[in-house]
Each structure stands twice: as C-alpha cells, then as structure tokens.
Amino acid sequence: MTEPTSDTLLEVSGLTKHFPVRGGVLQRTKARVRAVDGLDFTVRRGETLGLVGESGSGKSTTGRLVLRLIEPTAGRVVFDGVDVLKLGRGAMRDMRSRMQMIFQDPYSSLDPQATVADSIGEPLSVHEGLRGAKRDGRVVELLERVGLKPQHLHRYPYEFSGGQRQRICIARALALKPDLLVCDEPVSALDVSIQAQVINLLKSIQRDTGISLLFISHDLSVVRHVSDRIAVMYLGRIVEIGDSEQIYTQPRHPYTETLLSAIPVPNPVTQRRRERILLRGEPPSPLDPPSGCRFHTRCQYAMDVCAVEEPVLAPAGRGSSACHLHDYGPGLGGGTVLDLEPTHRPVPA
Amino acid sequence: MSRHTIANDTRANDTADDEIVLSVRNLSVEFATGNGYTRVVDDVSFSLRPRETMGIVGESGSGKSVTSMSIMRLIPTPPGRIANGEIVFAGQDLLQLSELEMRRIRGDRISMIFQEPLTALNPAYTIGNQLVEAIRTHREITRKQATERAAELLDLVGIPSPRQRLLDYPHQFSGGMLQRAMIAGALACDPELLIADEPTTALDVTIQAQILELLRRVQEEFGMSMLFISHDLGVIADVCDRVGVMYAGQLVESSDVFELFARPFHPYTEGLLRAMPQHTAGSEELVPIPGTTPDLASVEAQCRFEPRCRHAVAGCGETVVPLETVGAREVRCLRAHHLELEGAS
Known part of the structure; x- marks a missing residue:
C-alpha cells in the first residue's frame, strides 16, 4: 500500500459494505452480500486511479461509498485530510462540491424537462448563489470547455446525442471546480468513435485543472488509457493494484492475466494466434464467497494453500498483488504470472 | 448427438444447386416518423455461403440490427416497412412468404439469438418448458422425447446437470448461462443459419470469451452459417470469415476479415x-472520429461519412456514391482507388 503523503487527495482504508438480504414474513436478515470487503487504496492529486472488475466485483459500490452516497459498513474515507464519514449533513454538503460523479447512462442522469442552462447551472445556484446572466455566463464557459456551443444553452437533453449528453454531465460535474471526479463507466454506453472523444476530453480537463479521477470501468483496454494506476477488483476485494502499464503488460495476479486475455484484439491475425484463458464456470456468489483466495475456484494455477488462507496485498513490482503464487509454489516473489505453466486446464467451452 | 436427417437432406440439395445459403439483395427498410418515412437501411446487399460466418459491424443507428430483424421478418409493421429488396433463403424470397410459412422457417431453418437473453425468454415458464415448446413447434415428437432432446442440448452448450436445470426458471440462471440456454434453443432444430445479434454485448469479458468459443464450436458441429452482428471490432476479428461494415444505414465496405483489418478500403472502417x-x-x-453520425431523417444521397472523413475532398459531398466491386471486396467510396488506408496495428 502506498503511504499517504501531502500529495494524497483520497485515502481509503478497510472500506467495507455488506448489503443485508431480507426474507421471510418478518423480513429478517437472512444473509449479507459482501459487495465491498476491506479495500485500501489512495488517489493522489492530479492522478487517475482506474478501478476495473466484472459485474459483482463491487467497483460501482466503491465509487458510491467514496462519495458517501451510501454509508459503509466499516472503514475510513479520508479526503484532503478530513474523515468524510464523520461529517454532519451541512459539512458533508459542502464537501460534496469538491467531489463529483458522472455515470454510465447520460440519458437517465439528466432531467428531461430541464434545459442545459438549468442542469449545469443548478450546482452554481445552490452552492454559489449565482442567478440569471451571471450563472448563464459561467454555464457558457463550461459548455465551451467540454466542446459544446453557447447556443446549446437553452436546449433540452432530447436534442443531444449520447456523447453530447455525457459532455453536459461532465460540464455539470465540473461546475464547482471539484478536486475529485468519480467516473462510473462513463463511456460504456457510447460508440467507439465517440468513446475516444470523451476519454480525450476527460484527460485534457485533467491536464488543465489537476483534478483527480477515480475511473470505474469493466474495460481494461479503456482504463489503461486514462489511468496512471489501476486497481483490479474481484468479488469485493482488490486483487492487484499498480502502475497502469505494468498491470497491462506484466500482470502480477492470475485474474488480471485472465481479464487481459479475454479482451478480443481488433486484429484477426493476432487475435487468432493468442492464447486464451477460459475461466472455469461462473463467478461465485458474493453472498458466500469462496474460502481462502476468492479466485481459487476458477484460477488455473490454484494450489492447496489458496483454498485455506486468504492472501493479502503485498508489494509486487511497481504495485501490489494479493496472490499466494508469490510466496508459495513457484515463488514468483513479485514477478509476473505470464510465464507460468497452468496447473489446472480450464474446461472446454 | 442425434441429427435431424430431413434438415440435413434439404441442405445438401440447396448447396448442390447454389453455393449460397442466404442472399440479401438491395434491401431497404423504412420507419414512419413524424414527417413521412425515414430510411434506416438503404440498399443493402450481401450473401452467406455454407458454414461461413459473416459479421456485420457498425455503431448505433447504422442499421445492422434492423437488417437482421428483416431477415427474420420481425420488423414491426407499422411503423416499419420493407420498402425494397429480396431476401433469398434456400431458393425462396422470404419477403414473399405468408406469416404462416415464415413461422415454419423461424426457429427451424433460421434461428436467432439476441443481446438480452432474459428478455427473449418468458419468465413464467421453466427453461425446459420453453425448449420443449421450441422443439415441438417444428418437430412431431412426444413431450418425453422433446425433453430428452432439450437435456441433450443443454449438455451440448456446457450447462452442468442439464436435467435439473431444465426445471429452473430464467431468473435462476446467470447471464452467461442464459445465453447458453438461448443458444441451445436456437440449435434445437438444427438450423442452416444462425443470426447472432450482439450475443455477448451484455456479458462480462471472461463470459464473452466462453460464449464466443461455444459459438465457434457449435457452428462447426452443426455445419451452420452464421450472421454475426456486433459493434465490437475485436469480437468480429475473433469469429468472422467475412465482414460487412455499415454506416448510417448503408453497407460501406465488405471484405474477407483478414484483408479488411490489414487494409481497410473505406475511411470509416479505418476510423473505427x-x-x-x-x-x-x-x-x-x-x-x-470527429463529429457524430448524421440524422437519418435528413441524409442526402451523397457520401454520408463525408462530414467526418479525414480523407474527404471537394466533390465527396456532392455525388451519389455506389457500392463498387473491387476484386472479392466491395466499397462505397469515391476515393477508394487513391487511398492507402491504415490497417489494424
């Protein structure tokens, strides 16, 4: 784990969220979904941390916990030296102006009956008391910053394409000059050609303003382009975190390796020559995660120890990995898993 | 695996007559909008050979799904209408068939799987019920035999303990398992053509890899042709033999997959x-790619990609551009002969 420095904007430790599953006549808690189960990570000023994982990994829950849109079961979220979870309502409201969020679906995150001026202007009215021409002036600046035009000011969301709507959401999120922007699958609903536009926009805003991004996505190839560092999640835990290029080219955890091998490369020659790792079976339920290492039931290198003892994040190259392969068996000692011979052949499709 | 000999026989005859399973000719589809009809598929032609996988790639609104729905005759009419064209399958124009005749083909000789398996299944019936229903619609066999066959199919698509899973309802299946069940249903009557419309788009990448592997395997085993619709060039590169690229309702390029990725002929393909x-x-x-796709209600007859094209010159926006045959490939670009476009890296 990176030690917090003056450079650290966000420090998350032991972050946990268990959702109760109720049932029966009395709606008693029958079980708990362990959506996020003890996360530690930091985000530095001006840095992008990518959070990658598949459905059910807990990545979106993590984003919501950081902004305290939902209350964690346990853990600490320290933002610019302030323990966010201890703030009262008023102080939390002020704090929110410094941490903003954009979502996957730009269609449902804009009020269909509000003009662009109203949507982007609302945070300016609420937090800075701006009205009328003064407010609209600021909105026009924001529109231009995200590549839209002043004449878009009085239009409604339905008049825009998906990519343009995401730009409106970005403008709204930037209105109060936040220090942190949590991006939850911001380009997943967009076409490839538009996806690239939005990613470049986010990067150029970051260059200009020094904003930090927590970029949540299922797509490791997209995340690589925006992130300085990447955290890979599986069933509520971080299995590997580290330098973006290292994660992409020299993974230190078998799950990261699997994710990378599953992304189809847009080149038939390369794609058909690649060795693909097909995972065994389906992801286990977060209601009852496997014992020991949560990935052991599907891992092609699983050893006996993996079913018994839960591995902890330990330094590996320019990052950390939670995997027994580094200490037991082949004893990788922080090296990449790429050269290992599988001990469990995955079942055929 | 028991095979339906009848289907096999007809297939042998068809391919002997003509090495084409499906031929879409000059297909145009329109939808009613506030002011008249908007053409969402414009003069699309392509054909599929036996055992071939043809990919149709394009972004939202390119008309790729409407094209596949037209082949199944699933375009809601109104508001939609097929304005022009022929869809020739096994020697007959599907567009001329009655609804009853079409129903005999759907799910039997041509099957389809969709992006959202959950919405394609009835939540109130078990998986087994729905598979048995699908089989018995086209085959005169007993419920018991059909159940037997359904279990075989689930086993074939890699669903563990198939006999028990037949009793499950759709909500008891995960997304990946549901898509496997859909594939089982699509294979039930040993089709000659499988249309897969974004079959892995809603799935996680590791599950997508499993499903693509499965589709490859069953295509081989059943000797089907496959029409594979996707927005993802990576997936297309993985499974297709040939590719058609669609933009704003038109086919802008079609080619062998290796040639297309090595050297695209159309600037849109290069841009993607x-x-x-x-x-x-x-x-x-x-x-x-700068800009956005054009509004189909107001597109003109000339090149639709011109406003976003980095290779456009004066004249590109003024002339009607036909689909031109270049060797075994086709391209819709005035400058195709002068451009040396960048391929996949």
Whole structure:
C-alpha cells in the first residue's frame, strides 16, 4: 500500500459494505452480500486511479461509498485530510462540491424537462448563489470547455446525442471546480468513435485543472488509457493494484492475466494466434464467497494453500498483488504470472 | 448427438444447386416518423455461403440490427416497412412468404439469438418448458422425447446437470448461462443459419470469451452459417470469415476479415480501427472520429461519412456514391482507388 503523503487527495482504508438480504414474513436478515470487503487504496492529486472488475466485483459500490452516497459498513474515507464519514449533513454538503460523479447512462442522469442552462447551472445556484446572466455566463464557459456551443444553452437533453449528453454531465460535474471526479463507466454506453472523444476530453480537463479521477470501468483496454494506476477488483476485494502499464503488460495476479486475455484484439491475425484463458464456470456468489483466495475456484494455477488462507496485498513490482503464487509454489516473489505453466486446464467451452 | 436427417437432406440439395445459403439483395427498410418515412437501411446487399460466418459491424443507428430483424421478418409493421429488396433463403424470397410459412422457417431453418437473453425468454415458464415448446413447434415428437432432446442440448452448450436445470426458471440462471440456454434453443432444430445479434454485448469479458468459443464450436458441429452482428471490432476479428461494415444505414465496405483489418478500403472502417483503445499504445491520446453520425431523417444521397472523413475532398459531398466491386471486396467510396488506408496495428 502506498503511504499517504501531502500529495494524497483520497485515502481509503478497510472500506467495507455488506448489503443485508431480507426474507421471510418478518423480513429478517437472512444473509449479507459482501459487495465491498476491506479495500485500501489512495488517489493522489492530479492522478487517475482506474478501478476495473466484472459485474459483482463491487467497483460501482466503491465509487458510491467514496462519495458517501451510501454509508459503509466499516472503514475510513479520508479526503484532503478530513474523515468524510464523520461529517454532519451541512459539512458533508459542502464537501460534496469538491467531489463529483458522472455515470454510465447520460440519458437517465439528466432531467428531461430541464434545459442545459438549468442542469449545469443548478450546482452554481445552490452552492454559489449565482442567478440569471451571471450563472448563464459561467454555464457558457463550461459548455465551451467540454466542446459544446453557447447556443446549446437553452436546449433540452432530447436534442443531444449520447456523447453530447455525457459532455453536459461532465460540464455539470465540473461546475464547482471539484478536486475529485468519480467516473462510473462513463463511456460504456457510447460508440467507439465517440468513446475516444470523451476519454480525450476527460484527460485534457485533467491536464488543465489537476483534478483527480477515480475511473470505474469493466474495460481494461479503456482504463489503461486514462489511468496512471489501476486497481483490479474481484468479488469485493482488490486483487492487484499498480502502475497502469505494468498491470497491462506484466500482470502480477492470475485474474488480471485472465481479464487481459479475454479482451478480443481488433486484429484477426493476432487475435487468432493468442492464447486464451477460459475461466472455469461462473463467478461465485458474493453472498458466500469462496474460502481462502476468492479466485481459487476458477484460477488455473490454484494450489492447496489458496483454498485455506486468504492472501493479502503485498508489494509486487511497481504495485501490489494479493496472490499466494508469490510466496508459495513457484515463488514468483513479485514477478509476473505470464510465464507460468497452468496447473489446472480450464474446461472446454 | 442425434441429427435431424430431413434438415440435413434439404441442405445438401440447396448447396448442390447454389453455393449460397442466404442472399440479401438491395434491401431497404423504412420507419414512419413524424414527417413521412425515414430510411434506416438503404440498399443493402450481401450473401452467406455454407458454414461461413459473416459479421456485420457498425455503431448505433447504422442499421445492422434492423437488417437482421428483416431477415427474420420481425420488423414491426407499422411503423416499419420493407420498402425494397429480396431476401433469398434456400431458393425462396422470404419477403414473399405468408406469416404462416415464415413461422415454419423461424426457429427451424433460421434461428436467432439476441443481446438480452432474459428478455427473449418468458419468465413464467421453466427453461425446459420453453425448449420443449421450441422443439415441438417444428418437430412431431412426444413431450418425453422433446425433453430428452432439450437435456441433450443443454449438455451440448456446457450447462452442468442439464436435467435439473431444465426445471429452473430464467431468473435462476446467470447471464452467461442464459445465453447458453438461448443458444441451445436456437440449435434445437438444427438450423442452416444462425443470426447472432450482439450475443455477448451484455456479458462480462471472461463470459464473452466462453460464449464466443461455444459459438465457434457449435457452428462447426452443426455445419451452420452464421450472421454475426456486433459493434465490437475485436469480437468480429475473433469469429468472422467475412465482414460487412455499415454506416448510417448503408453497407460501406465488405471484405474477407483478414484483408479488411490489414487494409481497410473505406475511411470509416479505418476510423473505427484507429478509435479502438488497442490502436494507441500506453497513455497516449486516443484517435476519435470527429463529429457524430448524421440524422437519418435528413441524409442526402451523397457520401454520408463525408462530414467526418479525414480523407474527404471537394466533390465527396456532392455525388451519389455506389457500392463498387473491387476484386472479392466491395466499397462505397469515391476515393477508394487513391487511398492507402491504415490497417489494424
């Protein structure tokens, strides 16, 4: 784990969220979904941390916990030296102006009956008391910053394409000059050609303003382009975190390796020559995660120890990995898993 | 695996007559909008050979799904209408068939799987019930025999303990398992053609890899042709033999998959390849295609990609551009002969 420095904007430790599953006549808690189960990570000023994982990994829950849109079961979220979870309502409201969020679906995150001026202007009215021409002036600046035009000011969301709507959401999120922007699958609903536009926009805003991004996505190839560092999640835990290029080219955890091998490369020659790792079976339920290492039931290198003892994040190259392969068996000692011979052949499709 | 000999026989005859399973000719589809009809598929032609996988790639609104729905005759009419064209399958124009005749083909000789398996299944019936129903619609066999066959199919698509899973309802299946069940249903009557419309788009990448592997395997085993609709060039590169690229309702290029990726002929194909995150190394800027797709209600007859094209010159926006045959490939671009476009990296 990176030690917090003056450079650290966000420090998350032991972050946990268990959702109760109720049932029966009395709606008693029958079980708990362990959506996020003890996360530690930091985000530095001006840095992008990518959070990658598949459905059910807990990545979106993590984003919501950081902004305290939902209350964690346990853990600490320290933002610019302030323990966010201890703030009262008023102080939390002020704090929110410094941490903003954009979502996957730009269609449902804009009020269909509000003009662009109203949507982007609302945070300016609420937090800075701006009205009328003064407010609209600021909105026009924001529109231009995200590549839209002043004449878009009085239009409604339905008049825009998906990519343009995401730009409106970005403008709204930037209105109060936040220090942190949590991006939850911001380009997943967009076409490839538009996806690239939005990613470049986010990067150029970051260059200009020094904003930090927590970029949540299922797509490791997209995340690589925006992130300085990447955290890979599986069933509520971080299995590997580290330098973006290292994660992409020299993974230190078998799950990261699997994710990378599953992304189809847009080149038939390369794609058909690649060795693909097909995972065994389906992801286990977060209601009852496997014992020991949560990935052991599907891992092609699983050893006996993996079913018994839960591995902890330990330094590996320019990052950390939670995997027994580094200490037991082949004893990788922080090296990449790429050269290992599988001990469990995955079942055929 | 028991095979339906009748289907096999007809297939042998068809292919002997003509090495084409499906031929779409000059298909145009329109939808009613506030002011008249908007053409969402414009003069699309392509054909599929036996055992071939043809991919149709394009972004939202390109008309790729409407094309596949037209083949199944699933376009809601109104508001939609097929304005022109022929869809020739096994020697007959599907567009001339009655609804009853079409129903005999759907799910039997042509099957389809969709992006959202959950919405394609009835939540109130068990998986087994729905498979048995699908089989018995087209085959005169007993319920018991059909159940037997359904279990075989689930086993074939890699669903563990198939006999028990037949009793499950759709909500008891995960997304990946549901898509496997859908594939089982699509294979029930040993089809000659499988249309897969974004079959892995809603799935996680590791599950997508499993499903693509499965589709490859069953295509081989059943000797089907496959029409594979996707927005993802990576998936297309993985499974297709040939590819058609659609933009704003038109086919702009079609080619063998290796040639297409090595050297695209149409600037839109090049733009899509360059926009893929894998095209750009490390943390460099991605290369978007500027602008957005045109509003189909107001497109003109000339090149529809011209406003976004980095190779456009004066004249591109003024002339009607036909689909031109270049060797075994086709392209809709005035400058195709002068351009040396960038392929996949």
